[in-house]
Amino acid sequence: MNQQSMADVTQAPALALSGITRTFSEGDQPLHILNGADFTLAAGEMVALVAPSGTGKSTLLHIAGLLEKPDSGDVFIGGRNCSDLNDEARTEIRRNDIGFVYQFHHLLPEFTALENIMMPQMIAGLARKVAAERAQELLDYMRMGARAKHRPSELSGGEQQRVAVARAVANAPRVLLLDEPTGNLDPVTANYVFDALSALVRASRVATLFATHNLELAARMDRAITLQDGKIAPFKPQG
Ligand SMILES: Nc1ncnc2c1ncn2[C@@H]1O[C@H](COP(=O)(O)OP(=O)(O)OP(=O)(O)O)[C@@H](O)[C@H]1O
Secondary structure (H helix, E strand, O other): OOHHHHHHHHOOOOEEEEEEEEEEEEOOEEEEEEEEEEEEEOOOOEEEEOOOOOOOHHHHHHHHOOOOOOOEEEEEEOOEEOOOOOHHHHHHHHHHHEEEEOOOOOOOOOOOHHHHHHHHHHHOOOOHHHHHHHHHHHHHHOOOHHHOOOOHHHOOHHHHHHHHHHHHOOOOOOEEEEEOOOOOOOHHHHHHHHHHHHHHHHHHOOEEEEEOOOHHHHHOOOEEEEEEOOEEEEEOOOO
């Protein structure tokens, strides 16, 4: 890599989407869910994605997280165009550079909170001891330190989601994608999980895109966006 292209990559946004299209079909009618979506997300930035059900939020997150390919358009992670990468390279980027949190925690039921957070680190090749230390640190940060040895079924919904957030950032990803992570929680618990998450985002400078129907939470993020006719548009959560 020459000096110019290295500078381009280091100064690049954590995530950039360019001209993303995705069409599904409904019977014999095409459904243009994404129709030229453009978006950039900087390190340490926290952006709310607020849009009515069925407009394509999950589809957008799956494409941004390299879980699905768009019909056309490009996804850049840390300035690297991921469009033409093979499955192995995409999996590698997903493992190292992207964290996901979903509405339901998807923690492994037979493992403790600590082990759940160790898992992605060990898959990425870290030694057990190092992974355990980092997992405990993250649990402490999420004010879950005393629950390290509990299995998911022994934790409340809010606690499970805090473990899921800790697991998602365990490998220090560049980009954190959250698909309604508080959708299943009462408002007080949702706020509590959000507080812990935003402290973590500020401290780690992970670029965060957070799909939510909760306008109060959206108003607390750096900015909000919506999907309009398959494109990204700014959104004002209040007023
Ligand atoms: N694999 C697929 N095949 C066909 N249609 C699909 C597929 N995936 C999504 N869709 C359709 O695309 C539209 C957008 O779905 P998506 O899940 O992205 O919406 P969403 O905004 O996340 O909705 P919600 O807020 O309800 O989760 C929906 O109408 C959905 O039925």
